[in-house]
Amino acid sequence: MKFKNYAKPQNLAEAYQILQNEKNAVILGGNTYLRLNKKTFSTAIDLENLGLNFIKENDENIEIGAYTTLHEIETNAIIKKYFGDFFTKSLKHIVGIQFRNIATIGGSICGKYGFSELITALSVLNCTLVFHQNGVIAFKDFIENSQTKNDILVKIIIPKKCGRLSYKMLRNADSDFPILTVAVNKNSQLNIAIGSCPTVAKLISAKNELENISEFISQNFTFGNDLRATASYRENIASVLLKRALEETL
Amino acid sequence: MKISLNINNQKYDCQIEPDETLLNLLRKLGFKSVKKGCDTATCGVCTVLLNENPILSCSYLAVRADGKNITTVEGLGKKADAIIDAIVNEGADQCGFCGPALILTVYALQKELKNPTMEDVNRYLAGNLCRCSGYEGQLRGIKKFLGVK
Structure with a gap:
């Protein structure tokens, strides 16, 4: 990734203005994945001065900058x-x-990366995202749509109240991208997210008891091939990982 | 662009390109212990400490280091010797290319984790790839250095 100018605004309004004025500006996150991009941007906008590095709690939620x-x-x-x-x-x-000392939650979410394990985990937690211009957007809506283009993610709100949680993944080698990721949140209903399909994680809410796991997966999720695994292997693994995750939430 | 940063407790005023990486700047300044390996944020040989935390200098923009403290293995001085000796005593210092980054990461591990298990150590060091040693000799030395039981 290359860029011609670097901007370090002092407030969100200033950052947003740069983003609107320049067609080819980009917001920097941790720059761990963006840097592999072949594009040349006009301006890279660094939000480091905006106090967006925090983890706070209030009565009902955890807020992560x-x-x-x-x-x-x-x-x-x-x-x-x-x-x-x-x-x-x-x-x-x-x-x-x-890597994890510089990669940010905002960059992970806004990239909507298929391999993102954080997106799989957040998908089941009924989170909301707060954008500077578009305000509050449900996490699922953001992942599935793109209405927030040219906006700035400010924080992620996660309700403290959640059910029994489980996270499972499979990868060929430690520190490599995962082949498949599964997250489950069992509360009054089941939130099940499957990611690295290799496309981005998808959330399905279901009844508390799944009668047939493999049928549930084939009906609700689509898998693809890449250099790490075939679609049929992913589909088979998904059943195994989801079964294990559900057992953990019993 | 002009930036000013502290490298190994010495102030440097530098002229940089806006999109220059910290890795590139450090090597230009002569810190050749900081290696350019994969250049895709995978291998860990470009590791330096930023305000005492290990980071990948290949992915960190030099402009973001303005006003911050950077430590390379040269800056650890005698603190590095005990880690180096522990690895050398196990005969695990082969080509040495990954050595500076590994030493910095072990130093950071020692500061961050209290009474780590071998699983904690393996997890903390997972981002440091070595193509010679097969890790066993290095880990024997690091285990002794950290006093892991």
């Missing part, structure tokens, strides 16, 4: 208190500690 790093989420005491090792499991295999 868009510039919070993956390692901060992985090790944060508030996150562990309410979600146990759910986030740690979904983050600890991502490349290495050096």
Whole structure:
């Protein structure tokens, strides 16, 4: 990735103005994946001065700023208190500690990457995203649509109240991209997300008891081929991982 | 663009391109212990400490290091010696290309994790690839250095 100018605005309004004025500007996240892009951008907008690196709790929710790093989420005491090792499991295999110290939650979400384990995990937690211009958007709506183009993600809101959680994944080698990811949140209903299909994670809400797991998967999810696994292998693995995840939430 | 950063407790005023990486800047300044390996944020040989935390300098923009503290293995001085000795004593110092990054990451691990298990150590060091050693010798040395039981 190349860019001609670098901007470090002092507030969100200034950052948003640059984004609107320049057709070819880009918001920097951790720059871990963006840097592999072949494009040349006019201006890279760095939000480091905007105080978007935080993890806070209020009565009902946990709020995570868009510039919070993956390692901060992985090790944060508030996150562990309410979600146990759910986030740690979904983050600890991502490349290495050096990568997770710079990659951000905002960059992971806005990239809508198929391999994103964080998107699989967040998908089942009934989260909402807060954008500077578009305001509050449900996480699922953001992943499935693109109405927030040219906007700035400010924070992620996760309700503290959740059911029993489980996260499972399979990868060929540690620190490689996953072949498949599965997250389950069992509350009054089942939230099931499957990612690395290799497309981005999809959330399906279901009744609390699945009669036939493989049938549920074939009816609701589509899998593809890539250099790591075939579609049929992914579909078979999905049944196994989902069964294990459901057993953990009993 | 002009930036000013501290590298190994010494101030550097630098002229950089806006999209220049910290890795590129450090190598231009003569810090050749910081290696360019995969250049795709995978292998870990470009690791440096940013305000004491290990990061990939290949993915970190030099402009973002303005006003911050960078430590390369040269900056660890004697703190690195004990880690190096532990690895050398196991005969695991082969080509040495991954060595500086591994030493910095072990140093950061020691500061961040209290009483780590071998599983914690393996997890913390997973982003440091080595193509010579097969890791066993390195990990024997690191285990002794950290006093992991």
